Amino acid sequence: MINLPLVCWKAFTLFWVYIHKPEADVNLALIVAGLVFLLLVSLRLLHWMEQTGAWLAALIRMLGALLVAAIAVSGVFTLVFGIAVWFGGREAPPEYAEVIQALYKSLIHPAVTGAIAGLIAGMVAVFYLTRYTIPHFATMLARGTRKSHDEELTDARTVSDLLPESVHYDPRRYFDSCQRRGEVFVGLERSKKSVTVSVQRALQSHLQLVGPTGSGKGVAGQTLLSQAIRRGEAVIVFDPKVDGDKWLPSVLYSECKAAGTPFRFINLCTELPQFNLLKDATGREIIQLLTTGLRLGRRGSEADFYRLAERAFAKRGAQGEFGIPTSIPALADALREAAGDDAEKLRGLLDQIDELADIPAIQTDEGVGLDAVLEQGGVLYIAGSDADEDILLLQPMIVLRLIQLIRRRERDTGRHVTMFLDEVKYLLSVPVINSLGLIRDRGCSLILAHQALEDLVCIDADRATTEGAVRINCTLRLCYRQTDPRTVQWIEEQTGKILVNAESREISRNPALSEVPHEVRRVQQVQRAKIDANMIQQLPDGCGVLIGAGASKLVFTSPIRVERLKFTPGAANKISRRGVETLLREDDGSKTVGLDGLSP
Numbered sequence: 001m002i003n004l005p006l007v008c009w010k011a012f013t014l015f016w017v018y019i020h021k022p023e024a025d026v027n028l029a030l031i032v033a034g035l036v037f038l039l040l041v042s043l044r045l046l047h048w049m050e051q052t053g054a055w056l057a058a059l060i061r062m063l064g065a066l067l068v069a070a071i072a073v074s075g076v077f078t079l080v081f082g083i084a085v086w087f088g089g090r091e092a093p094p095e096y097a098e099v100i101q102a103l104y105k106s107l108i109h110p111a112v113t114g115a116i117a118g119l120i121a122g123m124v125a126v127f128y129l130t131r132y133t134i135p136h137f138a139t140m141l142a143r144g145t146r147k148s149h150d151e152e153l154t155d156a157r158t159v160s161d162l163l164p165e166s167v168h169y170d171p172r173r174y175f176d177s178c179q180r181r182g183e184v185f186v187g188l189e190r191s192k193k194s195v196t197v198s199v200q201r202a203l204q205s206h207l208q209l210v211g212p213t214g215s216g217k218g219v220a221g222q223t224l225l226s227q228a229i230r231r232g233e234a235v236i237v238f239d240p241k242v243d244g245d246k247w248l249p250s251v252l253y254s255e256c257k258a259a260g261t262p263f264r265f266i267n268l269c270t271e272l273p274q275f276n277l278l279k280d281a282t283g284r285e286i287i288q289l290l291t292t293g294l295r296l297g298r299r300g301s302e303a304d305f306y307r308l309a310e311r312a313f314a315k316r317g318a319q320g321e322f323g324i325p326t327s328i329p330a331l332a333d334a335l336r337e338a339a340g341d342d343a344e345k346l347r348g349l350l351d352q353i354d355e356l357a358d359i360p361a362i363q364t365d366e367g368v369g370l371d372a373v374l375e376q377g378g379v380l381y382i383a384g385s386d387a388d389e390d391i392l393l394l395q396p397m398i399v400l401r402l403i404q405l406i407r408r409r410e411r412d413t414g415r416h417v418t419m420f421l422d423e424v425k426y427l428l429s430v431p432v433i434n435s436l437g438l439i440r441d442r443g444c445s446l447i448l449a450h451q452a453l454e455d456l457v458c459i460d461a462d463r464a465t466t467e468g469a470v471r472i473n474c475t476l477r478l479c480y481r482q483t484d485p486r487t488v489q490w491i492e493e494q495t496g497k498i499l500v501n502a503e504s505r506e507i508s509r510n511p512a513l514s515e516v517p518h519e520v521r522r523v524q525q526v527q528r529a530k531i532d533a534n535m536i537q538q539l540p541d542g543c544g545v546l547i548g549a550g551a552s553k554l555v556f557t558s559p560i561r562v563e564r565l566k567f568t569p570g571a572a573n574k575i576s577r578r579g580v581e582t583l584l585r586e587d588d589g590s591k592t593v594g595l596d597g598l599s600p
Contacts, residue, residue: 029114036118041125152501153526159534164190166540167556171223175230184227186478186546187220187555197476197549199231202445203416205548206436206473209449210487211480216542217449219557220478221420222251224447225379226560228418229255234377236402236419240384240395240426250565252379261378264368265567266361268384268391272571273364276327277394277401280371285404286318286325292429293397294352297460310349313339327365329577332357355390357577362394367572371405377415381567386426396429396459403435406444417444424450428458433466436473448474452484476548478555481539488533491545495531495552502526 154162167188174194178185183196207224209217221237228235229252237252239245249265256263266274278286291297296311316322317331322338325331332353339346357363373380382398385391399421406417421427436446448470450456456467479491501523530552531545539545539554546555 026110029110029117032111032114033118033121036115037122037125040119040122041129152503153528154532154534156534156537160538163535163538163540164543164554164556166542167192167558168542169558171558171560172226175227179227179230185223186549187223187544187557189553189555195546195549195553195555201549202476203443204440204445205475206440206446206448208470208474208477209447209480210452210477210491211482211544212451215480216544216557217422217480218245218248219542219559220544221245221248221422221447221449222560223557225252225418225420226255229259229261229379232259232261232377232415234374234415234417235379236373236417237379237381237422238384238395238399238420238427239382239422240386241423245422247559247562247564249381249567250562251560252381253565253567254562256379262376263378264373264380265569266368266380266382267567267569268359268361268382268394269388270569271360272569273367273574274361274569274572275367275370276365277362277397278325278327278331279365279369281325281401281404283319285401286331287315288404288431289397289400290314290318290353292400292431292459293356293393294349295459296349297430310346313342313346314349314353327575328353328362329357329575333577352393356394356397359390359394360574361569363574363577364572365575368570370402374405374415374417384426386423392426395427396432399427400429400431403432403439403444406439406442407435409442411441412443414443418447419444420447420449422449423455424448425455425457428456428466430458430461433458433461433469436469440473446474452482452487453490454484454486476546478544478546478557479536480544481541482536488536491536491547492529492531492533494547495529495545497527498530499525500528 167190169188169192171185171187174185178194178196181196182199184199184202186195186197189195209220211217225235225237225248235252237248239248253263277289281289291311291314294314296307296314313335317335317338318325322334323330325334332350335346335353336343336350339350343350368380370380384395402419439446453467454463456470457463458466477491477494482488482491502525503523531554536545542558543554543556546553
């Protein structure tokens with residue numbers, strides 16, 4: 001039979017040997033301090049976890065229970081060991097009794113010291129956990145929790161994670177199938193499903209392309225205009241940038257070549273005569289062109305009174321009173337010659353029309369016929385300028401002349417025309433704005449491209465009038481990434497409203513004066529824009545918001561890959577102007593060499 005007191009006594013003798021070592025007191029104090037420290041921290045974590053339903057609660061509770069159990073077992077073992085030693089001491093020689101009592105007294109001091117140190121360290125740790133660690137960990141748990149619904153209010157800091165990545169593809173793969181179904185291919189959704197608009201809807205509406213330079217407006221133009229060429233429409237592109245679009249002319253040329261239709265190119269910045277703006281124009285059409293290009297329209301200011309004489313004189317010239325105005329240079333010479341003694345009074349008008357007449361691109365009676373483009377189809381690509389002041393006067397006149405030719409047609413007759421106007425702030429005028437509804441009925445669809453709402457301006461019209469006309473008549477819109485606040489808000493309002501989950505939580509202040517969110521999450525449904533401002537401002541490259549073709553949706557457009565070509569306009573016969581000095585001195589019968597270097 002085992003003699004338990006004797007066994008305990010032998011164990012005590014081993015402990016006796018260890019306790020006489022120099023480091024024994026320090027080790028004992030550290031052990032006691034560690035146990036007290038772990039006990040306090042464990043109790044604090046267990047108390048926090050009891051108030052939360054986090055997914056780690058079970059694990060933390062289990063670990064805490066094991067720790068408490070280990071501490072309890074150690075305490076019980078120590079107690080049993082002490083009792084056993086006390087009983088075992090009865091088996092020891094009498095002279096050791098006093099030694100055992102002295103030993104117990106020597107152990108009390110390091111044990112009490114360790115307990116106090118562990119208590120202080122544990123309290124500091126509990127305070128730190130309560131004020132910093134637990135709130136931070138609670139926030140991490142909230143972020144890592146899987147929500148019960150996908151749609152929610154967006155956050156500008158994380159909305160990019162919700163947006164799809166850019167999709168690259170060859171749009172031409174979808175053209176034929178869409179054309180057979182009577183649809184126009186626009187792009188692909190995130191799921192790579194085709195986004196289309198019926199041909200009938202596309203032909204009966206104007207389209208608005210909105211986005212900063214390089215956002216994808218030109219790429220969208222490639223897709224839409226290529227399909228228009230395949231449908232046999234007349235396509236007119238007006239690009240008023242000095243360098244022009246890098247790829248659009250090459251893409252359209254390749255489509256014309258494949259379709260067997262003509263491709264015509266006009267560059268307003270070259271020294272070559274290329275087309276006659278006034279070919280077959282009536283007197284009323286000419287005066288409308290002059291009023292637009294020379295800013296002769298009524299603006300509701302005092303300047304209208306001083307321009308009455310200029311308007312009247314220009315009208316007489318346009319109606320052929322001073323000779324048939326076969327071209328802008330011929331009209332400029334006729335007006336200056338007819339001015340006579342009133343030349344100084346009419347100097348503003350005469351100088352402006354001289355500036356127009358001096359543009360080489362229109363110094364011809366022949367060249368590209370704008371009416372022929374409408375009849376024969378194919379592409380007319382016009383490259384202009386956003387810096388040359390004379391060409392800036394001419395560009396709105398060219399657009400207006402094309403609109404005049406379209407307005408001549410009867411309803412539902414003639415070839416459909418798709419006109420792409422890039423950077424519309426350099427091209428729009430009051431007559432064009434007023435004709436947006438009429439030309440749609442005459443078989444013309446406009447694609448108006450601009451960077452922001454601030455670009456919707458035109459000659460002799462306030463911004464609100466221009467914006468209103470464009471909004472009413474452009475029922476299809478493709479809007480790319482935008483940063484202008486007013487434009488972002490405008491796009492957001494048109495995407496429609498959806499119901500999403502709005503989360504709310506209660507936040508309490510703990511004893512350490514730190515706020516901790518409660519685990520209970522309250523969700524209520526609120527309205528949000530389907531594609532909101534955060535998403536619009538961070539759209540990926542090539543991704544736009546399509547509005548007006550059913551529910552608004554994100555659409556990816558991708559460029560058409562072709563060989564890049566360099567285009568040079570064809571030159572027509574140049575007409576010679578009568579020099580200004582010659583016209584001023586003809587009344588004296590003198591003969592002088594004109595400003596263009598030719599003798600009159």
